[in-house]
Amino acid sequence: xxxxxxxxxxxxxxxxxxxxxxxxxxxxxxxxxxxxxxxxxxxxxxxxxxxxxxxxxxxxxxxxxxxxxxxxxxxxxxxxxxxxxxxxxxxxxxxxxxxxxxxxxxxxxxxxxxxxxxxxxxxxxxxxxxxxxxxxxxxxxxxxxxxxxxxxxxxxxxxxxxxxxxxxxxxxxxxxxxxxxxxxxxxxxxxxxxxxxxxxxxxxxxxxxxxxxxxxxxxxxxxxxxxxxxxxxxxxxxxxxxxxxxxxxxxxxxxxxxxxxxxxxxxxxxxxxxxxxxxxxxxxxxxxxxxxxxxxxxxxxxxxxxxxxxxxxxxxxxxxxxxxxxxxxxxxxxxxxxxxxxxxxxxxxxxxxxxxxxxxxxxxxxxxxxxxxxxxxxxx
DNA sequence: AGTATTTGACCGTG
DNA sequence: CACGGTCAAATACT
Numbered sequence: 001x002x003x004x005x006x007x008x009x010x011x012x013x014x015x016x017x018x019x020x021x022x023x024x025x026x027x028x029x030x031x032x033x034x035x036x037x038x039x040x041x042x043x044x045x046x047x048x049x050x051x052x053x054x055x056x057x058x059x060x061x062x063x064x065x066x067x068x069x070x071x072x073x074x075x076x077x078x079x080x081x082x083x084x085x086x087x088x089x090x091x092x093x094x095x096x097x098x099x100x101x102x103x104x105x106x107x108x109x110x111x112x113x114x115x116x117x118x119x120x121x122x123x124x125x126x127x128x129x130x131x132x133x134x135x136x137x138x139x140x141x142x143x144x145x146x147x148x149x150x151x152x153x154x155x156x157x158x159x160x161x162x163x164x165x166x167x168x169x170x171x172x173x174x175x176x177x178x179x180x181x182x183x184x185x186x187x188x189x190x191x192x193x194x195x196x197x198x199x200x201x202x203x204x205x206x207x208x209x210x211x212x213x214x215x216x217x218x219x220x221x222x223x224x225x226x227x228x229x230x231x232x233x234x235x236x237x238x239x240x241x242x243x244x245x246x247x248x249x250x251x252x253x254x255x256x257x258x259x260x261x262x263x264x265x266x267x268x269x270x271x272x273x274x275x276x277x278x279x280x281x282x283x284x285x286x287x288x289x290x291x292x293x294x295x296x297x298x299x300x301x302x303x304x305x306x307x308x309x310x311x312x313x314x315x316x317x318x319x320x321x322x323x324x325x326x327x328x329x330x331x332x333x334x335x336x337x338x339x340x341x342x343x344x345x346x347x348x349x350x351x352x353x354x355x356x357x358x359x360x361x362x363x364x365x366x367x368x369x370x371x372x373x374x375x376x377x378x379x380x
Numbered sequence: 381a382g383t384a385t386t387t388g389a390c391c392g393t394g
Numbered sequence: 395c396a397c398g399g400t401c402a403a404a405t406a407c408t
Binding site: 138139140141142158 | 383384385386387
């Protein structure tokens with residue numbers, strides 16, 4: 001627990017620091033008459049996510065024992081606006097069955113930690129709650145559930161086969177309140193979902209971030225209106241904001257730790273020990289810049305949001321500390337019919353994966369061959 | 381080409 | 395043997 005604890009703590013500090021930074025930004029926007037309502041809303045959203053994340057981390061750290069499944073489902077209610085906590089009749093709680101009965105004597109499916117989170121999409125302004133957990137998910141199935149009105153989507157980490165990451169999640173749209181999605185996570189990520197890493201803070205490099213964010217946004221906003229940035233001042237603004245926010249925090253983090261380093265050091269585990277899944281989930285000892293680690297990476301408290309039926313997910317924005325927050329607020333405003341809502345969500349959710357972040361790292365040459373950043377999706 | 385998503389078959393549990 | 399979870403072939407996107 002030493003290492004882990006360390007990270008946890010760093011990440012936590014990181015997250016909180018970011019939250020503070022965001023709050024400051026918001027403060028600034030409050031005075032500036034130029035900022036739009038959406039922008040502020042966006043910041044609030046990020047701040048909330050930051051809190052959420054911090055809380056999640058705390059929850060985890062206390063249960064990271066590992067061997068013990070503990071797995072009580074942690075249901076996190078999202079969204080400031082009341083409700084959402086509505087306990088569902090059926091399966092609501094009873095997720096504490098993670099033990100594997102080894103009727104055959106052999107241990108197999110280890111009891112994976114499992115927890116759920118409810119994310120709500122608010123009709124009023126936009127998406128609420130963590131929208132993206134920064135992980136790349138791949139949909140592998142969908143099923144109609146007995147009493148559920150909407151089908152349940154099954155997702156697994158995109159890097160399952162490359163890195164043996166066993167994390168999966170299910171997304172179930174709430175029956176009565178279609179704006180709520182219940183996301184159940186299982187297993188922690190062991191993959192190095194890098195991505196968000198980022199960028200060196202050296203002035204020149206920084207620029208790299210921009211394109212990325214822009215890309216993300218565009219992909220996430222393949223919706224109606226904004227098609228082309230041209231006439232969407234709002235989205236533009238948000239993009240910049242998003243960008244800015246990320247950058248700021250980022251540098252902030254980095255600075256905090258190493259004042260003027262040119263680039264954080266990366267050390268990846270040379271072997272992806274999956275197979276070892278049976279044992280302790282993760283063990284990765286990659287050393288990432290705090291900003292990255294905190295994305296979870298190893299810690300997977302990862303709140304997130306997924307699209308309900310159809311649609312997959314993946315993508316991750318480039319945000320240092322609060323990646324889940326790094327959500328393009330572009331299509332934040334929608335408030336129409338459900339069908340439409342769904343569509344939007346899908347769009348947002350299915351944001352790409354491959355083209356994700358395209359960053360060029362300075363350390364091209366020296367990299368552990370085994371490391372599998374590899375696959376697509378990493379660098380665009 | 382290389383991927384991601386869709387979907388019905390398949391399979392293990394309760 | 396129904397339900398819920400996965401697989402995998404077919405299909406859709408890039």
